[in-house]
Amino acid sequence: MSMGKRIARSLWVALALVACAYLGVIAYMYVNQRALQYEPQGEVVALADTMLAGAQEIAVPVEGSVVNGWYQPPGPGKPIIVYYKGNSGSFSKEHERFEQFVADGYGFLAFDYRGFPASPGSISQAGILADALAVYDWAAGQGYPMVVWGRSLGSGPSTYVASQRQPKALLLETPFVSAVTVAAERYPFLPVALVMQDQFPLDQWIGNVTAPVLVAHGTGDTVIDVSNGERVHALAPHKDELWIEPGADHGDLWARGIWNHARPFFQRAL
Template sequence: MKLLRRLTFALLLLLAVAYAGAVGYMYVNQRALQYFPQGEVTALAAAGLAGAEEVAIPVEDGSIHGWYQAPRPGMPVIVYYKGNSGSFGDEHERYAQFAADGYGFLAFDYRGFPASPGRISEAGILADALAAYDWAAEKGAPLLIWGRSLGTGPATYVASRREARALLLETPFLSAVNVAAERYPILPVHWVMQDQFRSDLWIEGVEEPVLVAHGTGDTVIEVSNGERLHALAPHPDELWIVPDAGHSDLWDAGIWSHARPFFEKALAN
């Protein structure tokens, strides 16, 4: 019996040490595990956006870099908050469609992503998001907010603190810490995660109409995140759920055909 107790104690001690090691590793390396900023910077000349210009927007310790295109007279500007991988220029097909339909746009990299130097953190991303919005607001056109994946966090944050005409959230998380808890259910992520992006709290302060788009085949952010966030919005509009669509499939699935009428209705109101 003593031998059995000693073996049991040794096993429990080994498991405790392994668990503590896993938690420690996750804590120390969490931002490297959370963000995927690697990628090439697309040259504006290669994107086929003849009316766009490169911009540098001042932030606290430097500047963030992106592209801006003014809208046709009387049309709004889409402030676009990118996702978690690569650089904003990777999605130039979207910006071309915005421009073709008369919309202006502002798209950029957060600090620490390829086009904007600096270190990545939630505080930096949120500060960059506000700076970009305020820069666009100075142009005078009505503003629409579009956030995709990681960008739904800063998009929701900005919408809760500024007065845009509409908020579109594409493949959003309820919160980043919720996604982490779903992936690592045995780890105390709510206690140790630094960049939690609490969209579930920020959405309560959003006065704009909200469209949420998600796919049931999304293995990066499970579709119930979008459904629950939509349910929390004070002024929910469409909840567009695409059967079998993955995390990066919604543009090809036709999200623009939902975004345009949503934006038009919001502007008319």
Template sequence: MKLFRRLLLATLVLIALGYSAVVAYMYVNQRALQYNAQGKVFSLAETRLPKASDVSIDTGGSTVNGWYQAPKPGMPVILYYKGNSKSFSEEHERFEQFVADGYGFLAFDYRGFPASPGDISEANILNDALAAYDWLDAQTDAPILIWGRSLGSGPATYVASRREARALLLETPFLSAVNVAAERYPILPVGLVMQDQFRNDLWIKDVSEPVLVAHGTADRTIDGSNGERLYALAPDPAELWIVPGADHSDLWDAGIWSHAEAFFRKALSQ
């Protein structure tokens, strides 16, 4: 019996030590695990955006780099907050479509992503996001439309809760980043150790703009229930577009732009 107790105690100690080691590793390396900030930076010369310009935005002690093009007269401008992987410039096809339909746009890399130097953190991303809005607001009198994709749903929702835009589009958003992490690692105390939690569930309550949420039922990165629950918290919910069978990066090809345009037109008419 004593031997059994000793073996049981030793086993429990080993489990506790192993668990603690895993938690400690994830705490120390959490930003490397959370963000995928690698990828090619495309130049404007490689795109069909001959009238767009490279811009550098002062964020107060740092600089973020991106592209800007003014809208056609009477048209709005889209402030685009990118997702978690690669550079914003990877999505130039989207910006080309915006411009082809008369919209202006501003898109950029947060600090620590390929086109912008610096360290990645939630505080820096949110600061960069506000600085980008303020820069754009100073550039144009055109109506500003906010579009946040995946990770970008965090800064997009945060900015919409603190600045005045005409509409907020959230593509494959999370309820919060900490919620996604908790669903992915249910046995770990992520709520206690996660530094960059991106609490969309709190910020959305202060968003006065009409909101469109788009998600796919087969999203393996952020479960579609995140979008549904976030939409339910929006003070001015306009549309919940759920695409059967769509994964995390499928919504552009699934036709999100046509939904976005209809949503934007309606929001601008109000």
């Protein structure tokens, strides 16, 4: 065999190995995508260990299962904040937020999607959306005005709910345009749009939201780039404030004062 043919054969073998490795990475991510996408591990804080003396534990039935959370009714003239948590751990670790809601007279309902620490089951987009609607409907049945707050992953189900129901307001904290957009930004060399099952197309749902929308994001966000929040706000049919906090990372906005933006927003919406 000539030198040229040996070189050509070596190149074809190398290309075949690279292609096999690339396909192997895609196959691995497809099979394990939900384990890679979600971070449900975490401790559940006991309600008794918080300052929420007036709140109660609730169990909302949905599709033969149940989602567990906490609920407290609002004071006179205030709404229930239905809070859709982010991707990591249990809703209960954010009890400081709920304590502040209650201190200012607001009611709240917060919960874990199925497969997260406080609620049994497995995680999927379909399950999260079903849980989100069931919890909203349970809260709406209490007879108070309703506002919706979605954080990070929760920006998907909160926007979906707002597109299907009619809350007074929708607050989106560090939202994504879609989950598949974030995945494509993180793995530009992979065909994520073709293989990703839980894509959460917020950009499609928000066009049907009739409530005013406030978007909050930080320029230092290393999980969901701030451009996502800017694009989501641009897509909202009924825009309210776009609060971009300089230097804030993904988990910084509560400490940076998001409640000082949320509270007047909800007052305007009512």
